[in-house]
């Protein structure tokens with residue numbers, strides 16, 4: 001697949017909960033290897049979109065094409081296996097494992113699918129891959145710490161690491177900087193960005209902090225009331241009158257010169 005081929009294409013996606021149309025008619029394309037932000041007010045349908053892509057919910061209508069193959073409505077584990085990864089809050093599920101052990105366990109569970117026999121834990125390739133993941137996420141410094149004793153930021157990094165252990169082609173991060181102070185947020189997004197550069201996967205993140213979005217994202221998709229209000233580069237989005245009115249407000253667009 002070439003660099004500008006489409007890795008993930010959403011066509012006419014719809015999902016309602018009771019009377020609430022969380023996703024109305026969403027069509028979007030994400031290029032292979034791109035680094036994109038999804039923004040929009042609370043309740044705009046951002047998390048629902050991720051839940052549709054990862055198979056947590058089946059769409060009421062529409063297609064989800066991963067490298068041209070429709071994965072809409074497939075079982076969640078099958079969708080993970082096909083290459084859609086998501087950082088869940090799962091670090092706390094391994095309270096008695098260290099960071100290195102949790103990652104090696106996740107890698108080995110993934111590799112086991114391709115390996116016929118599983119002898120012992122942890123196998124050398126899993127340990128080695130876990131080491132690479134820790135390096136990429138700057139977690140090597142806490143390799144021997146029990147997961148439950150990690151700081152909030154390091155737990156989030158471990159969540160991302162556990163998703164990476166499954167070798168995703170597309171990685172979805174729902175508000176990776178939530179609950180962090182300003183400095184920690186920048187550190188987190190820089191780590192995410194350097195990870196994306198290292199792995200060359202297609203990365204899509206939801207983020208509320210517009211300074212972060214406009215600084216790091218290559219392209220931005222704006223959702224509002226379950227529909228796509230706008231898409232474009234950070235500069236285009238910052239100046240888009242519809243986006244300013246619906247979401248950013250005048251101040252975010254910068255004071256007139």
Ligand SMILES: Nc1ncnc2c1ncn2[C@@H]1O[C@H](COP(=O)(O)OP(=O)(O)O)[C@@H](O)[C@H]1O
Pocket residue numbers: 017020021022040041042043044045046047048049
């Ligand atoms: N599992 C669910 N059950 C019922 N309503 C839901 C569910 N998930 C989301 N919604 C509704 O869908 C709309 C969009 O929510 P969500 O996707 O979480 O928005 P965002 O992540 O942009 O804040 C909201 O009105 C929300 O209440």
Ligand SMILES: [Mg+2]
Pocket residue numbers: 046047048
């Ligand atoms: Mg959300």
